[in-house]
Amino acid sequence: MSARVDVPRDLRIRSRWGPHVTTLRYLALFALVCLFLIPVYVLVVTALKDPSQVSPRQMWQLPDALSLDTFRTVWPKLETGFRNSLVMAVPASIISSVLGAANGFVLSKWRFPGADIVFPLILFGMFIPYQSILIPLRQVLSDAGLTNLTGLALVHIIYGLPITTLIFRSYFASISDELIDASQVDGAGMLRTFAYVAVPIALPAFAVSIIWQFTQAWNDFLFGIVVVTRATHWPVTVALNNTAGSQVVPYHEAMAAAALASIPTLLVYILMGRFFMRGLMAGALKG
């Protein structure tokens, strides 16, 4: 479908309602943007205010002067959590993506009998409410001495397998089967076909999978409080809730903390939104 912007103004085919509808459309969209950004406005404005200007009365007003004081106050409380999350989320997202790639490849291109039964069984794991495995999880991890960041990473890897498998399976399904045939005839078995032919082709899927998993792991809270027992090992979401979750904490500190904790995932979203979108859509199965 061609973009209307290409056609010179006076030659455009006009519908009966024409420009009025378009103007209305833009108005509605901008109004909704304003509504959507109210929380963002509040967050940014408050976090950047000088602490002396923070009061219930002045909540909606713009800052008189910009100040990073609140961030400086709040950062030490989040620092450990921030580092923990980073150390945990990056390896977890990469490892679960690699495993997902292998699974997706096998399930879509090397259809052993039963592949079509195995896949839904894996997929189901994506939808379970995690409450239903928390108790056994806590037991097993504490018995194994894994109530730390390694355990948390492991948890994210394992429970991330369904979605990463889904992402790669969908992706590999779209590449030609003949490519795999060619690779076999050329002398590569399954493993070498995977490594030399499939993986290089799947780089976009890796981007999607790693970005999505990173976001999930970074933003997770439930596993953070269940798996990790020592405060020094808490991920940033737990630290955030602790610093800003209580009702007595000053609002500006809460806002600044929320902002800081969200920066990595927001950065990823802004810079690589395309891949983020694809990860988002992967979870909505066809039909």
Next chain:
Amino acid sequence: MEPVGIRLQGVTKRFKGHVLAVDNVNLEIEPGEFMVLVGPSGCGKSTLLRVIAGLEEVSGGRVYLGDEDVTTKLPQHRDVAMVFQSYALYPRMSVRRNMGFGLRMRRTEKTERDRRVDEVAHILGLERLLDRRPGALSGGQRQRVAMGRAIVREPKVFLLDEPLSNLDAKLRVTMRAQLSLLHQRLGITTVYVTHDQVEAMTLGQRVAVLRDGVLQQVDTPTNLFRHPVNLFVAAFIGSPSMNFVQGRVANGSVNFADVTIPLPAGSALAGSDRQVVVGIRPTGFTTATGDGMPTMKAVPDVVEDLGDERYIHFDVDAPRVDTEATRAAVDAKSAEDILLLPEDRARFTVRLPVDTPVTAGQPVTLAVSPERLHFFDPESGATL
């Protein structure tokens, strides 16, 4: 390296849902031979090729490459090379790496790899393209890279699955000639799959005609053309297709419409009195010269001039021959597929020299030699 032969012994392939793709095929391919597998879509030729490659497991029978029984061997252990219809080039590798991939998998030294890739690139005119990726190549170039990838391997057998189908018509003709040349030069046993019988006839040293998974006839192109073993093969081979009409053999001649042609000398049907299907190729007619050859009158309603050939089309006042065999030969699923005009009359196409004086609507007398007649059993389609 010595070329090897291929032997397929009672090969059967059944897919899920009991679809019988290949039915008890016995085929012997000589070392160094260029064998073409041809037939309408769905006839099992691609499946058979994949069985030889090892990409499909047989449901029954055995496959031999040379003296070796490779029936249970995976493709990577069979030392065959294949060119796919879609070329299947590795998108993220350069042309050089695409061509060298097979050697790399067999752990050939880099220097040797490069040497062989360069050599084959030179033969195929790909030197300037070695560092490009498949995405940056034209269709014809990609096809050559796919060929190059196969040739570099110096395999026991070449398998080609409709490699020219995606090229445009003129390029296809050029590439056909090049393929023949290559085969002469390399001498490797080649199995070539196509649905285009013209390609089959021009490329193959021998051609195997398949229908619904069953081997119909394996023979040289000339023999297939001159001595088809059944109605299907007769209808499938030859373009334009052979003309068919229902007729009756009695008293030493065959009758159809208002035409009577004496049977050729020594014909097996000499004493018979029966219905037959008569087949005459478009090239089996000439203009009557009054030299005693049997004649038939025709009133052409369409005259096609192709520059150095002329085709006339006319109706014959006898029932059209419309059987499963004739339909299958043109890849039609039902009578409706080929019926543009509803009359139930046979339609003949005749090729005449380009300077023959003939105009649409004007009757013309054609001569036909009894030797050029083919007879088929109306029930079984077998040649009589």
Next chain:
Amino acid sequence: MYRLRKWGPAILLISPSLLAIGVFVYGFLGWNLTVSLSDWRGLRPSYNYVGFENYTRLASDGRFTNSVGNVIVFTIVFVGGALLVGFLLAYLLERRIRGEGFFRAIYLFPMAISLIAVAIIWRWLMSNATGAQQTGLNRLFSSVGLDFLVNDWFKADQPFAVMAVAIAAGWALSGYIMALFLAGMRGVSDDLREAARVDGASEARVFWHIVRPMLLAVLMSAVVILVHISFKTFDLIFAMDAESRLIEMPAIYMWFTTFDSFNFNRGAAIATLLMVGVAVVIVPYIWYSMRAERRQ
């Protein structure tokens, strides 16, 4: 022999994942079920079988029934709201206008931040402090004369408290629903629509007769996903007002009763019920998707 060679390596490659899922999903589900049928209370595990006692106790547990009521209200408001807003956004963006990328990015960004952050922001916006302490949306309403909109938000009486939380959740998820609908709308072949337009159908008719049926599939996906998210809602409530019964839902109640009060058996029972609730929606959805895929 061929088959073994062909599929052996593949099965080996996938088996660690299969093992992990087998244990950590299905094994644990079963284990949890066992705990729910046990008498485990306190820090030391105890697996004496007590039948369905924990479940029957839940039925008469006021706190549990309260949480169930809350989650039902929440689901209805949240799912309905997100669907409406998401659809509206998709409808507005459907025609390729300038700046689409910008708009989409704005509506989707809440998906990138944690629900804890979302809760923290909305907790302030929905503050019900009064007088000089009045702040958040209430203050905004007062200052522009919309006093009738001032309310207690998530500290109001049930079920309004739950609806307030649903607003925050809807804000976070509407963008996702918009993306789903957009994908569905764009998926409708342009050829089909052009043919209808040439045939004389007005824009509205084209939408109603051609686009709408295809959207039903998207709607189904969206509902399933939203309902299952709704049942799992934990982070949002926990950070907003963890101890409040007004907005307590089964997922939160499970947490408190298990890790705070150490009633593992009751917690496991709640968890199992959550599981069943989600499965009822998800299993048909997966089964239907696999079938649709196979038909292709």
